[in-house]
Amino acid sequence: MADKEIRLLHADEIECRVAMVAETGVSLLLYKDARVDQRILDETFTTFGWKRSHQVIDGNLYCTVEVWDTEKSQWIGKQDVGKESYTEKEKGQASDSFKRACVNWGIGRELYSAPFIWVPVEKVNIQKIKEKYVTKDRFQVTDINYNDKREIIGLQIQNQRGEIIYSYYAGKRKEEGQSRSKQTKGNSTEIRTKLAEKAMQNRIDELQRELDRTGVSWQTVLRRYGLSDINQMTPEQYRDAMSGLKKSRSAA
Template sequence: MNIRTLMADEIECRVQTVKENGCSILLYKDARCDMRILDETFGIMGWQRKHELINNNLFCTISVWDEEKQMWINKQDVGVESYTEKEKGQASDSFKRACFNLGIGRELYTAPFIWIKLNSNDINKYNNKISVKTKFHVSEIAYNDKREIVALEIKDDKGNVRYKLGQRTVTETTDEEPNKKLDKAKVDAIRELARVKNVAEEYICNFRNVSSFEELEQDDWKATMEWLKKR
């Protein structure tokens, strides 16, 4: 039961948090991707799904046929409601979560913290609320032998590279001045928070493409501080 890793065009980008200067991105898969990989791996007749209510929560069970053991192998998980379609959202979410338990797309859990710098052309403002109008997609991705993401590139809907694993790329359309480096107080603050949250400085610096916290720019510092506080 060798389940392959996701290809770039099977991964979608969702804006998690947004500010005027940037947004964080989550990588996810949809239910159609799960069904396609189930068909490829186990055959159309080699898997099945069912939904059931347990304590008023909707669960999904994915069953795949193990030819060697001559038995069905089950994986189950619960779904959460969507903001738009309550029942359909729960059903789809429980299905996708059950597929994660089976191993489909589990490599997405190894994704780095993704922060994309925004400019005035990327955002909408209405009643003091900010939303991102630019669409992002994964253009390249690669994994190591442990199924961990080691290369990642994200482009916008105009084909501009906006993120690379280990470095941040900003399009030439940005209308903001370059960020200044951090002062000692901010360096000390992020270093102490990383220590408290048990996150290695080297880990953060690798994803920010710097050799130490002293080389971080203001936007990177703010985004990383927010990420650390939520851990």
């Protein structure tokens, strides 16, 4: 099994979903689905060279993905637990635990190196319905490049109309950002967009850290405020949620 190398994800195997919608733009996240995991496991270890199993431990659903080691003549397994997530709640813990276990084998681990993806309002159709900002635009990854460390160094995303709405190239991003900063100096709209981008990233990261620390799920937080999506959370609800989480004990 030593010579088995998990290949990197192709552009058409990566899902691009909306994480948050604001007045100034949207943030996107990159995902893989269980079908991609199964395909790569089949390619790497053959159809009969791997297997999966599930078990409940302390009320949580775990998945173990095992592959056959021909050198040792035994099954080698890696395990992970499924978590409820506002982006994955319809698929359940079984699918989530399977995908997490596959990441432990290296499938899709490169997505952790993805940059923060922000699409400004000029490149996306955003509507305000009552007090919530929404978008019906759909996005897909059209090109992705990696370095020798299996990290993302190039990324291109387009919308449903075939328009390129996001491009990232490591090594050029900083220089281009500085150039844009000079060109838009004094432009209040651009400044607000940049501030909103940073604020949303910090908010998601901070809340996720507290959820991981306490073991509380996204679904629990959403139910508490009668929400179906994290995009509906108001600043007041966010502050209240953070206050409650910080008072909670860390998960064992």
